[in-house]
Amino acid sequence: MAELRRTTWCGEVKQELVGTQVCVAGWVDRRRDHGNVVFINLRDRTGNVQLVFDPGFDASVMSTAQDLRLEYVVAAKGTLVNRAPEAVNDKIPTGHFEIKISQVVLYAKSEALPFQLEAAEKVTEELRLKYRYLDLRRVAMHRMMKLRHELVFSIRDYMNNLNFYEIETPNLSKSTPEGARDFLVPSRMNKGTFYALPQSPQIYKQLLMVGGMERYFQIARCFRDEDLRSNRQPEFTQLDIEMSFINEEDVYDVCEGLMQRLWKQFLNIDLPRPFRRYSFDEMFCRFGSDKPDMRFGLEINDVTPVFAPIQIGFLQEILVASGKVGALCVKNKIFSRSELDHWVDRVTKEFKSKGLIYVRFNEDKTPTGPLAKQLPATFFEDMKKQIPDLTEKDTLFIVASDFDDAWDILGKLRIELGKTLQLIDKNRYEMFWVTEFPMFEWNKEEQRWDAKHHPFTSPNAGWRDLPLKEVKARAYDLVCNGEELGGGSIRIHDAQTQAAVFELLGLSPEETKQKFGFLLEAQQFGYPPEGGIAFGVDRLVMILGGTESIRDVIAFPKTQKGSCLMMETPSEVDQKQLRELGIKVL
Numbered sequence: 001m002a003e004l005r006r007t008t009w010c011g012e013v014k015q016e017l018v019g020t021q022v023c024v025a026g027w028v029d030r031r032r033d034h035g036n037v038v039f040i041n042l043r044d045r046t047g048n049v050q051l052v053f054d055p056g057f058d059a060s061v062m063s064t065a066q067d068l069r070l071e072y073v074v075a076a077k078g079t080l081v082n083r084a085p086e087a088v089n090d091k092i093p094t095g096h097f098e099i100k101i102s103q104v105v106l107y108a109k110s111e112a113l114p115f116q117l118e119a120a121e122k123v124t125e126e127l128r129l130k131y132r133y134l135d136l137r138r139v140a141m142h143r144m145m146k147l148r149h150e151l152v153f154s155i156r157d158y159m160n161n162l163n164f165y166e167i168e169t170p171n172l173s174k175s176t177p178e179g180a181r182d183f184l185v186p187s188r189m190n191k192g193t194f195y196a197l198p199q200s201p202q203i204y205k206q207l208l209m210v211g212g213m214e215r216y217f218q219i220a221r222c223f224r225d226e227d228l229r230s231n232r233q234p235e236f237t238q239l240d241i242e243m244s245f246i247n248e249e250d251v252y253d254v255c256e257g258l259m260q261r262l263w264k265q266f267l268n269i270d271l272p273r274p275f276r277r278y279s280f281d282e283m284f285c286r287f288g289s290d291k292p293d294m295r296f297g298l299e300i301n302d303v304t305p306v307f308a309p310i311q312i313g314f315l316q317e318i319l320v321a322s323g324k325v326g327a328l329c330v331k332n333k334i335f336s337r338s339e340l341d342h343w344v345d346r347v348t349k350e351f352k353s354k355g356l357i358y359v360r361f362n363e364d365k366t367p368t369g370p371l372a373k374q375l376p377a378t379f380f381e382d383m384k385k386q387i388p389d390l391t392e393k394d395t396l397f398i399v400a401s402d403f404d405d406a407w408d409i410l411g412k413l414r415i416e417l418g419k420t421l422q423l424i425d426k427n428r429y430e431m432f433w434v435t436e437f438p439m440f441e442w443n444k445e446e447q448r449w450d451a452k453h454h455p456f457t458s459p460n461a462g463w464r465d466l467p468l469k470e471v472k473a474r475a476y477d478l479v480c481n482g483e484e485l486g487g488g489s490i491r492i493h494d495a496q497t498q499a500a501v502f503e504l505l506g507l508s509p510e511e512t513k514q515k516f517g518f519l520l521e522a523q524q525f526g527y528p529p530e531g532g533i534a535f536g537v538d539r540l541v542m543i544l545g546g547t548e549s550i551r552d553v554i555a556f557p558k559t560q561k562g563s564c565l566m567m568e569t570p571s572e573v574d575q576k577q578l579r580e581l582g583i584k585v586l
Helices: 059-067 117-122 125-130 139-161 202-210 248-267 280-287 313-320 337-349 379-386 403-420 495-504 509-522 537-544 575-581
Strands: 021-033 038-044 047-053 073-082 097-108 184-186 194-196 215-223 235-244 276-279 300-302 324-330 357-361 395-401 431-435 440-443 448-451 475-480 483-490 530-536
Touching (some): 021 047, 202 215, 202 530, 248 483, 300 403, 313 395, 324 403, 337 357, 483 537
Parallel strands (some): 276 431
Antiparallel strands (some): 021 073, 215 235, 235 530, 300 324, 431 475, 440 448
8 A cells, every 4th residue: 555644633733834745645535526536534632634636647646536435534635725715614723725635545444423513412422432432533522632731731741840750650559538439459479458449549649748748649440339420430539739837828829820821821810819708617518518609609508498487297207306407499480380399309319309489479479389378468578688689570599408508408409490581691700719628527327427528637726625526627628610620738747646536537546557557657757748639630620621421531431320332341350350359259
């Protein structure tokens, strides 16, 4: 087979090259056969350019051109010329030029594709993921991969300029309790033992601080065996950062500078600094979330005082048990009965709530809805004391339960109402810090305290004198448009505090030695005060790329069931491999 060496990318032909010989290579994107002349749009990752095949040049070249079909792979050489004025295509950057072909090489033919690239948005995501290598040929996917590359390149440049070392840490590590399930890897050489893929480089980056590295970062691969959703994958990439001899302000300064750089570089938006800061308690009380989307209002109102004197059986049971009643007030919206039933159904089934109460008002401000007959005549005025801007044109959605559960449900409902009612300004970027997280959270299923972040997070000063539910952590999250971009904390650096936290989490001295003995030992040899943060690289690309699914920014993602339709994984392995590992599948 003859070979032609590419001299020019399809999307980069320009006026200075007109009249010269150029060679391009790529895939046939479109073809038009006019009988005596064949026009081919050739595509590579930079764009496409029009090729012109004229029998006046060479009969064999024309014969090859007539056989070309969509997605055939070719290289073509010819003279770059300006198109005739009436043939100019201003919709593409190369629309003023075309190449009159004198040589062509067909490298590979293509069967009919399982879906047309230009119609990919109309087919199921499952089909696109099964043929992901075809999906990646689309312009939209090229842009995402290019954005991801440029973002990571920019991060590395920024961190290098701040004197950070990029250091790789192991992927075969130890199983430790960090919040999610580990992916385990059996050891052939030590049968019956397992490595764990890292949920994050948490332990290693702390040990790097013990090692005197002082400023570390890594574009790290992480693995968590947990339930998936649109912005979560079992394997993902994070920007991991750790620093010694710092406090929260140092972390904020580094991170705000990085975000300011990325938003300016990729969106041409100037983020004002310093970023706003809110406590966890304020965010949860207002929005039912520690990562609220603040591009729209619809805040949660505590209407417990309104319902306290109303003798409605199930509500009184909740209030007697120290529960709360919260409400969302949807302004100037009269929902139809079918719409209301839809929201009740979603809240009970999707959000696992015991129920959703709705209240509408007549023109005389009397309430309507399932509980209307049990509400007093003064209900509107009583509610207006809690929601000052309430009008008879508004609709109330009300949830009663334990405070955490009720506000969590209302927070999820708030987001879905915001999307459905188009309340969200998608041209805004609301970025802020959430601080003062609870140090511990109660695990109802196992009846014990868990670490809100991880067990190495430092509690605030004076924590030993407080009830566990009131202890705050020196932890912080950076939030943008309802997504947690990154989270981190100042770490515990003395062995006594670390041992006390482990004990409160129900870990015995034997367990802590088994799981974290190396860390506790390191704390005996000059452990510096330190802290850090980790950012989800995939989520950063997702937000900067303007998509709502993390699968759109990963070259080969998994489905929401954790499978790869293209590689057909996870898959069974043969018995010989299992015997070598000393494993039997039950």
